[in-house]
Amino acid sequence: AAASSGGIVAYAGSKFDNTAEQTQVAQKKKMVVLGTGWAGTAFLKNLDYSLYDVKVISPRNYFTFTPLLPSVTCGTVEPRSIVEPIRKIIGKNKLLFNWFFILLSQKGEEIDYWEADCYKINTVGKKVLCRSKIGTNLDGTGEFVVDYDYLVIAVGAQVNTFNTPGVMEHCHFLKEIEDARRIRRSVIDCFEKASLPYLDEEERKKNLHFVIVGGGPTGVEFAAELHDFVAEDLTKLYPAIQDLVKISVIQSGEHILTMFDQRIAEFAEAKFQRDGIDVRTGYRVVKISDNSITMKCKSTGETSEPYGMAVWSAGVGTRPVIVDVMKQIGQENRRVLTTDEWLRVCGCDGIYAIGDCATISQRKVMEDISAIFKFADKDNSGTLTVKEIQDIFEDLCIRYPQLELYLKSKHMSDIADLIRDAKGGDVEKGSMQLDIDELKIALAHVDSQVKSLPATAQVAAQQGQYLAQCFNSMRDCEEHPTGPLRLRDSGRHRFRPFQYKHFGQFAPLGGEQAAAELPGDWISIGHGSQWLWYSVYASKQVSWRTRVLVISDWLRRFIFGRDTSC
Ligand code: FAD
Ligand code: MG
Ligand code: MG
Ligand code: MG
Ligand code: MG
Structure with missing residues (x-):
């Protein structure tokens, strides 16, 4: 029902909100995390392990503090000073949560780490194919397969030589x-x-x-x-x-x-x-x-x-394993894996991507303009008053961060200024009515402020933290679905789309x-x-x-x- 209110609340159909039968399933969902860099580590540090059966797979069993790598090249900082074993990082979290387990008299939670590369992801069968370099199994390959319900891809990027010889x-x-x-x-x-x-x-x-x-x-x-x-x-x-x-x-x-x-x-x-x-x-x-x-x-x-x-x-x-995923899900003409603003990979089920291996496809105001109009027009009059628009302004800014950037670039603080600007400045504020075409004119250039986020540790870490918070409260959300109002409820800010703070x-x-x-x-x-x-x-x-x-x-x-x- 919530989804019928249109594009502005399209997120209400999200996996996080799913009211579905799953609530009944007592068994923990299987979660696989690929990568222990900035994004993966931030995710693991913030995840409540008691809720999922977590497997971490990465060829490096440590986290590297990359901003200090240049200092290591000249001996200003020693290599061991900027790496931290991932098992220690995971262990700390477990210790923290053990507290609660003692209180709730439950058992401590296990989380597995395996040192291996993921070389293929089967998005339909929901499996990841991995290969370990440090040891072989019975068939002599070191390969193994892991099933998942949720897959968090945080494998980062690789160097690009642009095929320059040598x-x-x-x-x-x-x-x-x-x-x-x-x-x-x-x-x-x-x-x-x-x-x-x-x-x-x-x-x-x-x-x-x-x-x-x-x-x-x-x-x-x-x-x-x-x-x-x-x-x-x-x-x-x-x-x-x-x-x-x-x-x-x-x-x-x-x-x-x-x-x-x-x-x-x-x-x-x-x-x-x-x-x-x-x-x-x-x-x-x-x-x-x-x-x-x-x-x-x-x-x-x-x-x-x-x-x-x-x-x-x-x-x-882009890493080969990501290129392959993109082929499977119809993103082959893109440069990096594309997700929505909740960091879910578009075109497949149960896969999330964070950090340098992914980019967010920000929704455009102009694509959703009719839905926005309908959503704002509470009295179904076919026209909007300035007040009606102001009422949804906050929601709009959350859903379309480009709006706030655009207002800032125009030195405006209120959407009413934008509308007054479009309609001609002499219109009386109280009586101003706007039809859909006028709204289109007013918001026509807002999408010019859509920017893709840089490939930095800052973005990766914030995405990891955000996604962990989403997963931590997913069950809570499934049990108490509340529809679009959630957007306004500051206590549930975690269900807002990902917002980067620079x-x-x-x-x-x-x-x-x-x-x-x-x-x-x-x-x-x-x-x-x-x-x-x-x-x-x-x-x-x-x-x-x-x-x-x-x-x-x-x-x-x-x-x-x-x-x-x-
Ligand atoms: P990464 O941190 O690269 O992590 C990727 C992880 O995935 C690694 O653990 C890797 O082993 C693992 N992995 C790779 N392939 C696979 C596979 N097939 N299967 C499973 N796991 C896999 N950013 C800043 O914001 N500030 C800075 O000052 C800054 N300085 C930098 C300096 C240097 C020298 C470099 C190289 C980068 C710097 N960055 C900086 C950028 C920052 O490091 C990256 O943006 C950040 O690491 C991205 O995080 P990530 O988790 O996406 O990828
Ligand atoms: Mg990572
Ligand atoms: Mg790293
Ligand atoms: Mg990115
Ligand atoms: Mg109206």
């Missing part, structure tokens, strides 16, 4: 903790190689040319970190060759850090120039061989340059300086922001153990410098 063979990536370790070893190797007695100057230079492909936050942060490492620590140890070091950042676009405010990008470019980091914008890497990198520029054509070490941080790609972003630029972009267009660049960066990243650690380790790594670095042995 990248896979000759470049480092910076995605996993092993990558960071390898880069650290490779940097030192380059310095040692360049110090060998039988090399001429050209070859020393080649070995000390560090190339970073991609001017996004990761590439820039790594370049800054490497520059500091060289300037503060390595030049003391390799004084004979210190002048031969060169760091290049190659960026295909006009500027680096394009996802940041322009002021930050300009500051970063100027700082890098002062530091002697060669920023080449407008260059696209077309080929990499074992000792030279070939790039193309619109104005100057193709050039090749020798290099000692190259790091590729130029793009995100807390700002950082770009560490080296030399104890960082750029911070905080909500409300607040920009801060310099040493103060670096201290803000230290405190935010210390507070965001998943456990007290990693927090203590990270802070002591920073202190150690301040006192003794970075560790150059590895």
Whole structure:
């Protein structure tokens, strides 16, 4: 019945609201979680395990604090300081919930983790096919199948080489903790190689040319970190060759850090120039061989340059297992797995996707405009008063976040302003009546503010937490279905569509300086922001153990410098 009120409450038909027979089923539903990164870990930390039979499958039995990976590449922070075993994270939750179990005199809940890759998802048969690399089963393959009722996909993204020849063979990536370790070893190797007695100057230079492909936050942060490492620590140890070091950042676009405010990008470019980091914008890497990198520029054509070490941080790609799912459910022409605003994968049943492997398809106001009109027109008069629209304004903003963004962009606070604007300013407020065409005109440009969320840890963690809260109260919701009013009931905010809260972003630029972009267009660049960066990243650690380790790594670095042995 609720669903008949139209598009605005389309969520009322959601799985979360299902009044169905399922309530009677005493047995726990089987839930499979794929991935133990930002999204998967946030989900597991917030899920009430007593409600589901949970299996966690991921090739890494630990969570990695990715924002500090660039620091690991130069020994500012040790690898073990930024990883936390997933079994510990799961265990903590169990401990917390054991409390309740004792109170309710129930048994403690079990949750399973299996170290394996999921290589195929059968969306019809509701099975995931997995393969373990660390051990084999009776048939010698290490493969096994797991059934699910609910599947939470949080496998993240993989690097994208854009099929550039030589990248896979000759470049480092910076995605996993092993990558960071390898880069650290490779940097030192380059310095040692360049110090060998039988090399001429050209070859020393080649070995000390560090190339970073991609001017996004990761590439820039790594370049800054490497520059500091060289300037503060390595030049003391390799004084004979210190002048031969060169760091290049190659960026295909006009500027680096394009996802940041322009002021930050300009500051970063100027700082890098002062530091002697060669920023080449407008260059696209077309080929990499074992000792030279070939790039193309619109104005100057193709050039090749020798290099000692190259790091590729130029793009995100979709994992094969996700590409396969997309084929199965008719999303093959999309770039990433598409979900609705409740993070349910569109086109299949019982599958949810969070983090970098997924994107939310935000509903458009103009697609639902008739339903919105009908929903607002409580007296069925065929016209709307401003009051009628104001009454549903809050619901509209929840369902269509672009509306609030649009009003903000127009410096308006109330939807009535938008309507007055569309109808001509001289209309009396009380008597204003609006038909559907006039409503269409008023809201015509609202959808221009629909934005897809960035692939960041911040988004992934918020999605994981949100989805866990949905699952925690799903049963409650099935037992007490209340229809569209739920949207207004703040106590049940968890059934609102997912809403992302942006807390700002950082770009560490080296030399104890960082750029911070905080909500409300607040920009801060310099040493103060670096201290803000230290405190935010210390507070965001998943456990007290990693927090203590990270802070002591920073202190150690301040006192003794970075560790150059590895
Ligand atoms: P991930 O964290 O990548 O987790 C994916 C998980 O799935 C992993 O556990 C993986 O082992 C597992 N997995 C992979 N394949 C399979 C499979 N087939 N089956 C089962 N499991 C699988 N974001 C910020 O907001 N701020 C930052 O400062 C920041 N800095 C970054 C620095 C670096 C160097 C990098 C690489 C990323 C950074 N990010 C940052 C981005 C952030 O790390 C990602 O957006 C975030 O990790 C996405 O979370 P996720 O859970 O979707 O994926
Ligand atoms: Mg994850
Ligand atoms: Mg991670
Ligand atoms: Mg995403
Ligand atoms: Mg009316």
